[in-house]
Amino acid sequence: MNGKQQLVSEVGEFGLIDIINTDTIIDKMHVLKGIGDDCAVVRTADPNSYQLFTTDMLVESIHFSKLMQDEDVGYKAIICSVSDIAAMGGMPRDCLISLGTPGNIEVARIERLYAGMRQACKAYNVNIIGGDTVCSPQGIIINVALTGTIDSRYVVYRSGASIGDLVVVSGKLGLSAIGLVLLQQQIAQTAENQHFFEKHCRPTARVELGQLLAKHGATAMNDISDGLASELNEIANSSAVGILIDERLIPVARLPLAIEALLEKSSTHYALYGGEDYELVFTIAPSSYARFSAATKAAVAVIGQVTAEFSGVQLRTIDGSLITLESRGYNHFSN
Amino acid sequence: MNGKQQLVSEVGEFGLIDIINTDTIIDKMHVLKGIGDDCAVVRTADPNSYQLFTTDMLVESIHFSKLMQDEDVGYKAIICSVSDIAAMGGMPRDCLISLGTPGNIEVARIERLYAGMRQACKAYNVNIIGGDTVCSPQGIIINVALTGTIDSRYVVYRSGASIGDLVVVSGKLGLSAIGLVLLQQQIAQTAENQHFFEKHCRPTARVELGQLLAKHGATAMNDISDGLASELNEIANSSAVGILIDERLIPVARLPLAIEALLEKSSTHYALYGGEDYELVFTIAPSSYARFSAATKAAVAVIGQVTAEFSGVQLRTIDGSLITLESRGYNHFSN
Numbered sequence: 001m002n003g004k005q006q007l008v009s010e011v012g013e014f015g016l017i018d019i020i021n022t023d024t025i026i027d028k029m030h031v032l033k034g035i036g037d038d039c040a041v042v043r044t045a046d047p048n049s050y051q052l053f054t055t056d057m058l059v060e061s062i063h064f065s066k067l068m069q070d071e072d073v074g075y076k077a078i079i080c081s082v083s084d085i086a087a088m089g090g091m092p093r094d095c096l097i098s099l100g101t102p103g104n105i106e107v108a109r110i111e112r113l114y115a116g117m118r119q120a121c122k123a124y125n126v127n128i129i130g131g132d133t134v135c136s137p138q139g140i141i142i143n144v145a146l147t148g149t150i151d152s153r154y155v156v157y158r159s160g161a162s163i164g165d166l167v168v169v170s171g172k173l174g175l176s177a178i179g180l181v182l183l184q185q186q187i188a189q190t191a192e193n194q195h196f197f198e199k200h201c202r203p204t205a206r207v208e209l210g211q212l213l214a215k216h217g218a219t220a221m222n223d224i225s226d227g228l229a230s231e232l233n234e235i236a237n238s239s240a241v242g243i244l245i246d247e248r249l250i251p252v253a254r255l256p257l258a259i260e261a262l263l264e265k266s267s268t269h270y271a272l273y274g275g276e277d278y279e280l281v282f283t284i285a286p287s288s289y290a291r292f293s294a295a296t297k298a299a300v301a302v303i304g305q306v307t308a309e310f311s312g313v314q315l316r317t318i319d320g321s322l323i324t325l326e327s328r329g330y331n332h333f334s335n
Numbered sequence: 336m337n338g339k340q341q342l343v344s345e346v347g348e349f350g351l352i353d354i355i356n357t358d359t360i361i362d363k364m365h366v367l368k369g370i371g372d373d374c375a376v377v378r379t380a381d382p383n384s385y386q387l388f389t390t391d392m393l394v395e396s397i398h399f400s401k402l403m404q405d406e407d408v409g410y411k412a413i414i415c416s417v418s419d420i421a422a423m424g425g426m427p428r429d430c431l432i433s434l435g436t437p438g439n440i441e442v443a444r445i446e447r448l449y450a451g452m453r454q455a456c457k458a459y460n461v462n463i464i465g466g467d468t469v470c471s472p473q474g475i476i477i478n479v480a481l482t483g484t485i486d487s488r489y490v491v492y493r494s495g496a497s498i499g500d501l502v503v504v505s506g507k508l509g510l511s512a513i514g515l516v517l518l519q520q521q522i523a524q525t526a527e528n529q530h531f532f533e534k535h536c537r538p539t540a541r542v543e544l545g546q547l548l549a550k551h552g553a554t555a556m557n558d559i560s561d562g563l564a565s566e567l568n569e570i571a572n573s574s575a576v577g578i579l580i581d582e583r584l585i586p587v588a589r590l591p592l593a594i595e596a597l598l599e600k601s602s603t604h605y606a607l608y609g610g611e612d613y614e615l616v617f618t619i620a621p622s623s624y625a626r627f628s629a630a631t632k633a634a635v636a637v638i639g640q641v642t643a644e645f646s647g648v649q650l651r652t653i654d655g656s657l658i659t660l661e662s663r664g665y666n667h668f669s670n
Contacts, residue, residue, distance in 0.1 A: 008445065009438030016434075016468045019442065020449050024456075024463035031429070031462050040464035042429060045381035055480055057433040057469045094366070094377060098392040098478050099351075103344030107354065110343060114355050121359075127366050128359035129375035133351045134392045138473045143433050145390055145480030 014327075036238070037158050038087040038223060039148065050155055052148035054084035060139030067183045070109050072201035073142070074116025080225065081146035082124045082205040083278040087223035088157075089214025090150035091207065092124050097131040100141030113140070124207060154214035156282070161220035161239035165283035167304040170206055172251045173228055174267055175199035177274025178259065185262060192256050203278040209298050213282055216292035221282040227275040232313045233327035235283065243283075243313045245304030245325075272315075273328060349662075371573070372493050373422040373558060374483065385490055387483035389419035395474030402518045405444050407536035409451025412477045415560065417459045417540040418613040420483035422558035424491045424549025427459050427483045427542065432466040435476030448475070459542060489549035491617070496555040496574035500618040502639040505541055507586045508563055509602055510534035512609025513594065520597060527591050538613040544633050548617055551627035556617040562610040567648045568662035570618065578618075578648045580639030580660075607650075608663060 008016060021035040032050065033041040039052040058064060058080070064073045078095070085092045097117060101110060121128055126146065179200030182193060189197050206223070213221060220239055222231040228250070236243045252267035263270075283306055284292065293300075313325040343351060356370040367385065368376040374387040393399060393415070399408045413430070420427045432452060436445060456463055461481065514535025517528060524532050541558070548556060555574055557566040563585070571578045587602035598605075618641055619627065628635075648660040 005441040005443060007438065008436050008440050008442055011442055013468050016436075016442075016445060019446055020432075020434075020463075020466065020468070023453060026457065026460055026462050027428075031464055034462065034464045035466065040429070040431070042464065045379055045384060049380065053429065053431055053465055053480075053482075055431040055433050055465060055467050055478070057435055057467045057476070057478060059435055059469055059471055059476070061472050062470050093362075094375070094388065096375070096388055096390040096480055097355075098390050098480075099355075100392055100394055100476065101343050101351075103342065105343050106340040107343055107346055107351075108340060110351060111354055118358060122361065125361055127361050127369070128355075129366055129369045129377065130388055130390060131355065131370065132390050132392045132478075133348050133355070134394055135397050136394055136476075137396050141392070141394070141435065141471075141476055143390070143392060143467075143478035143480075145388075145431055145478075147388075 033157060038084040039090070041088070041155055048152055050150050050152050052085055052088055052090045052150055053145070054081050055143065055145040056080040058142045060141070068201055070112035071116035071119070074113040075120045075202055077142045077144050078117050078120035078126065079203050079205050079278060081144045082120070082126065082207065083223040083225065085146060085148035086205050086207045086210035087221050087280060088148070088150060089154050089210050089221065090148035091211065092126045092146055092148045094127045094129045095121065095144055095146040097128060098143040099131065100134050100136030102136055102138065105140070124205065156214050156218050156221040158220050158222050158235050159238035161235050161241050161283040161306045162285070163241060163306055163308045165219055165285055165306040166289050166302050167232070167243055167245055167281070167283055167306060168289065168300050168302050169224070169228065169251065169279055169281045170209055170298060170300045171277065171279040172253050173224065173277050173279060174270030174274045175253050176203060176276040177270040178253070178263065181263060182259070187262070193259060196253070196259070199277065203276065205278055206280045210280060212296055212298070213280065213284070213292065216284070216295065217288035218282040218284045221280055224277045224279045224281055225275055227273040228281060229272040229313065229325045230327045231281050232325065235281070236311065236313050240311070242307045242310040243304060244307050244316065245313070246316045247318050249301060249303040251301045272325065368492060373419040374425070376423070376490055383487050385485050385487050387420055387423055387425045387485055388480070389416050390478065390480040391415040393477045395476070403536055405447035406451035406454070409448040410455045410537055412479050413452050413455035413461065414538050414540050414613060416479045416481035417455070417461065417542065418558040418560065420481060421540050421542040421545035422556050422615060423483070423485060424489050424545050424556065425483035425485035426546070427461045427481055429462045429464045430456065430479055430481040432463060433469070433478040434466065435469050435471030437471055437473065440475070459540065491549050491553050491556040493555050493557050493570050494573035496570050496576050496618040496641045497620070498576060498641055498643045500554050500620055500641040501624050501637050502567070502578055502580055502616070502618055502641060503624065503635050503637050504563065504586065504614055504616045505544055505633060505635045506612065506614040507588050508559065508612050508614060509605030509609045510588050511538060511611040512605040513588070513598065516598060517594070522597070528594060531588070531594070534612065538611065540613055541615045545615060547631060547633070548615065548619070548627065551619070551630065552623035553617040553619045556615055559612045559614045559616055560610055562608040563616060564607040564648065564660045565662045566616050567660065570616070571646065571648050575646070577642045577645040578639060579642050579651065580648070581651045582653050584636060584638040586636045607660065
């Protein structure tokens with residue numbers, strides 16, 4: 001530490017979390033999982049049920065901009081947290097919403113923001129039970145803290161992936177990031193491109209799918225908030241395994257030519273690094289996966305396998321070469 | 336709404352809360368108290384125990400400045416929320432901490448901030464079970480979401496004040512606001528003025544006192560975060576009663592001459608409007624108060640009585656006149 005002081009931008013979000021995540025738990029019997037998963041997990045008075053907790057902060061000009069409708073910003077703020085509950089296999093329940101806002105913002109904007117939040121809360125049966133309202137010197141700040149419940153038999157951590165498990169994702173990936181590009185370039189919505197906008201502005205949290213997967217024995221699960229590459233690295237690192245995925249198997253959207261012409265990167269790039277799709281990525285034993293597939297029509301795709309041959313995440317590209325997938329999703333600090 | 340749009344600064348925090356607090360609860364059996372008290376209260380699997388929730392957002396340059404040590408900012412961020420739990424009569428348990436920080440801040444500052452948070456969490460037996468870490472375009476943002484537990488027989492809302500109850504406060508009031516003046520004027524700490532700095536930078540949350548009061552039948556309770564006038568108005572309005580207090584009975588600090596010379600307002604003014612003392616103000620039947628007084632040596636002072644003669648809050652001044660106390664504590668929006 002002589003001389004030069006290290007900056008937050010140099011250690012990034014994960015470096016910060018390492019600094020924060022020391023000596024945080026006093027009651028180790030009560031806290032089953034603290035920092036380091038989609039949700040914290042604590043015991044309740046009912047041994048058959050655990051409580052889940054998650055929180056997300058969204059800051060104007062970092063996580064959203066005036067290009068998005070206020071209702072959509074509010075809706076998505078709730079979905080971010082609901083999706084974390086889904087990624088454990090749980091059911092969302094109660095939320096607290098903190099709002100920071102400059103004084104010179106129109107009250108009508110705040111009303112629209114909360115209208116969007118209420119819509120999302122109704123869609124996922126979440127009670128808004130409290131919050132805080134403060135002044136912000138610049139831009140709107142939203143913090144959502146959300147609880148959930150889960151059957152204690154079925155909680156899915158990101159640390160349970162086993163050698164030989166399949167690696168599976170729900171939905172199609174990269175659409176949200178492509179939707180953001182369309183918003184930023186102020187492209188008009190059409191029937192052909194509408195699903196990209198919707199995925200970015202009104203994403204779905206996979207709560208039912210998460211519960212179904214938990215009951216069918218998914219061994220590790222994350223929601224895709226930071227991009228597939230980042231989520232896979234979290235699972236591989238937490239589970240101390242390697243993950244090999246095949247580029248040809250990653251479900252991406254078919255791109256209309258008009259959109260393809262706008263994009264600087266491939267569909268795969270947006271799927272791997274785009275983030276905010278709020279789909280689920282999970283590992284599951286092949287036999288469990290067969291039973292799960294028979295029980296549902298959910299759109300999921302096997303993209304790879306858990307392996308002992310290396311640590312971290314590797315991608316077999318379309319041309320057959322193997323590359324290491326680094327955990328670089330959104331790192332807002334480095335922008 | 337023709338023409339001119341209303342601004343957040345025109346409706347203030349309480350106007351905003353009215354806008355937010357509509358149609359928020361889906362499961363009315365589960366949620367005993369939503370928005371509108373120090374904490375939300377929900378049922379748990381154990382009928383003898385309720386869960387409490389509170390959240391507080393602190394924004395640099397609004398709620399704290401670089402004049403405060405980073406450790407103190409962190410410590411106080413936890414205390415704000417613990418004090419809300421104390422004001423219901425509860426025990427704090429688990430917290431989630433969201434941090435927004437610019438990338439160009441020294442990591443050492445964040446380390447000091449969390450060192451302060453950990454100190455406060457240890458002092459009050461709070462587990463840090465999760466959080467979020469995001470980029471902020473300007474200044475540090477801290478959001479704390481905290482749970483607590485409370486015996487279902489003893490929860491104290493702010494709405495239970497009854498005609499004839501005594502109005503009582505703990506500690507001495509106004510010290511935190513005076514401490515802030517000393518900080519802002521960069522006055523050196525001395526043995527004589529140290530308690531003003533400490534009250535501002537390292538406040539105490541009255542958790543044990545809150546629990547004792549709950550068991551002794553306090554009928555309504557608030558922590559003093561926004562100043563006595565604001566808290567009394569919340570109790571009077573929520574309870575649909577009037578409150579009459581006597582200026583001579585408000586416990587204020589003796590001011591050394593050197594401090595008195597610096598202050599623009601009276602001690603009473605800082606007590607009524609200063610805020611951040613994190614003492615408790617409560618109402619209690621005279622017979623319950625007698626039993627409580629016999630059971631404790633806690634420094635508390637009767638400052639008035641609950642009355643049916645008017646609504647709102649009135650103050651009998653030292654010269655004997657009656658004035659209406661408006662609910663103006665800190666309103667950051669109007670600055």
